Amino acid sequence: MIANFRSDNETPVAEPVLQAMVDANRGTACAYAEDAWSMRLDEAFSALFETDVRVLPLPTGTAANAIALASVTPPWGAVLCHRNAHIYCDESGAPEFYGHGLRLVTGDGDAGKLTPESFAHALHGASGHGVHSYQAAALSLTQCTECGTLYEPGEIAALCGQASDAGLATHLDGARFGNAVAALDCAPADLTWRAGVEMLSFGASKNGCMAAEALVFFGHHERYVTAERLRKRGGHLFSKMRYLSAQLLAYIENDLWLRLAHQANAQAARFAAAVESHPEARLEYPAQANEVFVRWSVPAFERLEAAGIGFLTWPGQDDLGRFVFGHSTTEEDTEQLLAALQALS
Amino acid sequence: MIANFRSDNETPVAEPVLQAMVDANRGTACAYAEDAWSMRLDEAFSALFETDVRVLPLPTGTAANAIALASVTPPWGAVLCHRNAHIYCDESGAPEFYGHGLRLVTGDGDAGKLTPESFAHALHGASGHGVHSYQAAALSLTQCTECGTLYEPGEIAALCGQASDAGLATHLDGARFGNAVAALDCAPADLTWRAGVEMLSFGASKNGCMAAEALVFFGHHERYVTAERLRKRGGHLFSKMRYLSAQLLAYIENDLWLRLAHQANAQAARFAAAVESHPEARLEYPAQANEVFVRWSVPAFERLEAAGIGFLTWPGQDDLGRFVFGHSTTEEDTEQLLAALQALS
Amino acid sequence: MIANFRSDNETPVAEPVLQAMVDANRGTACAYAEDAWSMRLDEAFSALFETDVRVLPLPTGTAANAIALASVTPPWGAVLCHRNAHIYCDESGAPEFYGHGLRLVTGDGDAGKLTPESFAHALHGASGHGVHSYQAAALSLTQCTECGTLYEPGEIAALCGQASDAGLATHLDGARFGNAVAALDCAPADLTWRAGVEMLSFGASKNGCMAAEALVFFGHHERYVTAERLRKRGGHLFSKMRYLSAQLLAYIENDLWLRLAHQANAQAARFAAAVESHPEARLEYPAQANEVFVRWSVPAFERLEAAGIGFLTWPGQDDLGRFVFGHSTTEEDTEQLLAALQALS
C-alpha cells in the first residue's frame, strides 16, 4: 500500500496531542477524573462553545453515543435516526445495551441526511397507541453524515425544532465534527446548541487523538449525572483519566482540531475534483468534508487497489468506493492517489 | 503533599510503556484490534503463561471483570466473591450491567480472603430451589486481595477445585496481579491456570500502564467470542487499539511488570517493618504486597497528613489508614514517610 | 353498540373452558406448575402435534413471544419479522426487554406476509461486519398475519428453510393459530414443525380462553430450560398454574379450539362476501380467517359506527376498518352488521 485512504480510524495520533500526553506524565494525579486536566474540561469546552457546558470524557464514540442516548431515553423509548447512522449500523447495539432495550427507529433521506419529511414519517411510525408502543424520546443526527455530507445549521435547526416540538431530546453524533465545522466555516455553537442540539458526541479520535471523545451537554445538566453513572457501570471511568482529558485539551487548544480537519478536507477536495473530471468514475455523493464516495467499475477498483491505493468498498456494493482523508494524509499521499486515478482513465 | 501513598491509580505511566506508545505512533494501522500490536497479544501472553491463551485488551479493570463474568454467567446466575471484592464494592454494578441482572453473592473471610469454609457457606446460600433461585455460575477471587494480602497457589487451587466441582467457572481479578507474582516469586501460570483459574483480569494500569488491562482466557476459548461481543456493545473496541496493545506488550516485555512490582513491594515492606516496630501504630493485615493497612489513632493520622503524607482512610473507619506503594514510589518518598512516622512515635 | 367487531381480545371465555376452571377448583394442588393439569400439557400437545413437544404455559401472547425469542437470541442477535408484526408494533419492546437489547429487523411484504425476497433483503441488511453489527439469530412469522391473511404450509416451509440455511431459529406467533388451522384445514403439524417451525406461541386467549397461551417447543428442548428461567424472572410462573393449564387442556380437547375458530371464520366469510358485493366498500386484503379489513370512506365508517356497529380503524388510516369475528360472535351479530352495511349502500 503506497497510500492509505481506508479510514481515519487508521491514522496515528497528531504530534501535539501525543506531546500533551507525554507532558501529563509527571508525578501522581488524582484518579477517576478528579485530576487537573479533567477538571479543566468544562471550562475549556464552555469557551469553545460559547456557553456553559458539562463534558464527560470517554474513550470511544460508541460509548459517547450510547451513554448520551441512554441518559435521555427510557427502556421503552425510541431514538430516531437515519438508516445509515453509525448507532444503527455499526455499534452492535451499544445504544440498546446502555439503554436497556430502547429501540432505534430509522428514517430515510438522500446522501445520509434526514429531511423534515422523512423524520416526520419515521416519527409518525414510531408513535403509537399508548403503552403498546415505544414512546419517541430522542433524535440523533450525524455530522458529517455517513455519506460524507453535511447538514447546514439551518437544516439542523429545522430537524431539532421538529424534535423539540414532539418532546424529543436531541443528539448529534459528531464523530467527524471537526471536519464539519472546518468545512462549513461556522462556529461550533452554530452546529449545536444554537441549532437546538442538546448533546454532542464530540469526536476526536478520528481527527488526531488516540482514544478520546467528549460527550458535551448543552443545558439539562441533570442528564450529566445519569451519564456519569452509565460511564462508571460501563467501565469507562478511567483511573488515570488525565491522559484522556489531556488529549481533549490539546486537541481543541489553538484550533488544532480545525487545522487538522482543514488539512484532511483539503486533500479530499483535491481528489473529489479529480473524480469529477474523470471520464468514468463519478462522485456518488457531494464530497463536502473528508470522505469521498466514488461509483466506478469493479475492475477499475481492483486495478486501483493493485496500484497500491488503500480504500474500502461499501458492504455489498463492490462498485462503490470510499476514500477517507485523515489529519495525517499528506499531499504526497493524495498525489499518489491522483496519479493512480489518472492512470486508469 | 510531600509523598503520595493514596493509590497506585494515581501513579504516572512507566517510561518504557509510554515510549512504546510513542513508538507505535508511526503511520497508519488497521483499526479495531486488527493492528500488528494487537495481533501479537495472544502469542506474547501465551509465552508468558506457558499455555495457549486468548487475550482481550481492555482499558479498565472494571470492564475486564464485568466482561469476564458476563461471558460465563447467565442473567439468572450468581457470582461468588469475597464481601470486600472490588466487583461488589467499587464497580457500581458493572458486572450486573454486563451480566443483565446477574447477582453477586458474597462470602466472608479474614484479611480479604475467602476460605474453603466461607466459600462453601456462600455457595450453599446461593444455591436453592430450582428456578426460584439464582444458579451459582462463577467464582471470582481477587489477587492481591483488597486487604493487600495474597492467596498462595495452593489456596487458589483449593477454592477453584471446589468451584469446579460445583460446576462454576473461575475468574481471578488481578488488578494487582504483578505485585502478587512478584511477592510470591512464582510463575504466572502457578497462580492461574495451574491452580484452576479459567479467566484472568490481568491488571496493568495500576502498575505502570496508562489504561490497559488484558482479559486472559485459559481454555474455553468460545467464551472469548462472547467477550468480544460484550466489548463491542460496551463501547470498548477502540478504533486505535494499537496504543492499548502496545502498552500491554511493553508491560510484559523483559519482565518490566515484575520489576515495577518488585520495586513497589519492596517499599511497602520497608514501611510495614517500620510500623511493626512502632509503639502505637500496628498492621491491620499482613503486608504481603504493595499495600499496607495501619490501625492507629485518628489524631495520629491527622498529624501524619499534616506532615504532608498522602494516604486514604477506609470508608467509615477513620482509624484505619491505607498506604499504597506504586511502581513510581521512590526511596525518597518512602523515607519521607518513615521519617514522618518516626516523628509521631 | 348492538354488535361488537372491535377485537377478539374483547370476547368472553368459552363455556367449556370456564367449566374446566371451575372443575379444577377442588382441594389443594401442587404449586408452580407441578400440578396434575400442568403435568399433562406435554402429553396433550404432543398428541395434538403428532410429535414430542415441550409446553410452557403462559398468560399472554406477549410473554410467549418474548420468552420464545429471548431463548434463542443473544443480546447482540437480531430477530427478523414483518414490519407489521405484533412483536414489533404492539408489545412495547417486550422482546427487547426479555432479550436484553436484542434487535427486531423488519421486512416488507404485501398483506402482512414476508416473501422469500423480502426476507432475504431484510436478512442481508441485518447481516454485517462481524462484531460491529447485530448477528441474525431468528425468524418470527405471524399466522394469521396482522392483516388477517394466511401463509400456506409451503410458504412457511420456504421461509423457514431460508432461515435454517442462514443459521436462524424459527418462531411462529400463533395468536390466531386456531383460526389459521381451521381455515387451511390442515394438521397443526403441517403449519409448524413439518414446515420447519421450531417454536410456536400457540394462542388461546383470543379464541376462547381467559388468559392462556402455550409456548410450544418442537425439538431443541434445551431452549425450554432457558425459557423456564425467563418465565420465572418475568413473574409468569403462577403459583396456581392449574387454572391456566386447565384452560389449555379444555381448549384443545375434542377439537374445541377448531370448532370455535371455524365459527368465527364462518362469520367473517359471510361479511367478506357482503363487502365484495358492496358498491363502495372493498376488501383491503383477502379475508382468509376471522379478520376482515375494509377500505371505505370516512363518512361511511362514521355512519356505520352511529348505527351501533363496533369496529376499529387502523391507526392513522381512518378509511381502513378492521372487523374481527370471535368465537362468541353470533349469527345475529353478523346479521346486524350485514344489515348496517346494506343500509349504507
Added chain:
Amino acid sequence: MIANFRSDNETPVAEPVLQAMVDANRGTACAYAEDAWSMRLDEAFSALFETDVRVLPLPTGTAANAIALASVTPPWGAVLCHRNAHIYCDESGAPEFYGHGLRLVTGDGDAGKLTPESFAHALHGASGHGVHSYQAAALSLTQCTECGTLYEPGEIAALCGQASDAGLATHLDGARFGNAVAALDCAPADLTWRAGVEMLSFGASKNGCMAAEALVFFGHHERYVTAERLRKRGGHLFSKMRYLSAQLLAYIENDLWLRLAHQANAQAARFAAAVESHPEARLEYPAQANEVFVRWSVPAFERLEAAGIGFLTWPGQDDLGRFVFGHSTTEEDTEQLLAALQALS
C-alpha cells in the same frame, strides 16, 4: 395426604371469587384493563385504604414486587430488604431483571424482621463513594414476614421513617397482607401509608384468588406511569383483564379477604397452642398469623409425614417444619394435624 399444610399457594380459589369470575363472563368487554371491572379498582381500593390510591392489577406477587421496585430504583440503585425476603430468595432475580441490574442489599434481624439497627447497618454498607457504589434507593419490608411474624404499625413507621430520611422509597411485600391485617386487627391504612409505606404488593392469590395481586401506589402517582410501562413490557397487560380485576374486587368486597384470613389465622393459632404444650416440638418463631414454624426431630417429622400430614421443611434444615394454614383449611384438617401431633408425643 390426609391434610395439606404445605403452602397457601396450593389452596383453591374461594367460592365468591370464582363466582365473580363466572359473573364477569358475559358478553364482550374492552381489552387491556379498560373494562368496567378494572376501571373500578382505583375507587374500590381508595375506599379500602381511606386515601386516594392508584392500583395496577397483576397476576403474581413476583411481578408486583419487581415492578414496584423497578419503578423507583435506577439500575445503579440498591433495594434494602431482610436476608430472608422473598424478593431476595425466591424470585430468581425478577427485581434485578425488571430493574436492569439493580442490587438487593440484605440486612439481618430475628424472626424475619429488620430492626432499626440492622437496617441502619445495611444502609451504611450499601452507601458508598459516589459513582463507584450503588445508590440506596428503596426499602422493601415483608408483611407477614417469611417467618410468619408481624411488624407492628409502629415498627413499620420507624423503618419507613429511617428510609425516608435517607431519601429511599418504601415498599411493602404484602403477599400475606390479609393475614397481617386480620391478625393485627387494624386498618389497612395503619400498616401502609399511615406508617410511611408508599407502595404495596397487595397479595390476594394465596388467600383466595386465582392469580391476582394489586400493586397499590399511595401518592407519587407518576410512578404508576412507569409501572404501567413495565407491566406491558413484562407481558402482564392481559387482554382480558376483567377476570383478574373481578377477582380483586370480589376479594375485598364485604371484607371477604379478612374473613378468609381470620379463618386461616385461627387454625394456625390452634396448632401453635398445641405445639406449645407439646413435650418435644417447639415453636421456632412466634406464630402470629397463618404460618407456624416448628423445631422438632427429623424422625418425628418423618413420622408426621407418614401419618399423612403434608408440610415442608426449611431448605437445608430438616428439623424445621413449616405449616401453613390457608383460607381453605378446614377445622377437620386441623384436627387431623392435632391428632397426629398428639400421637407423636
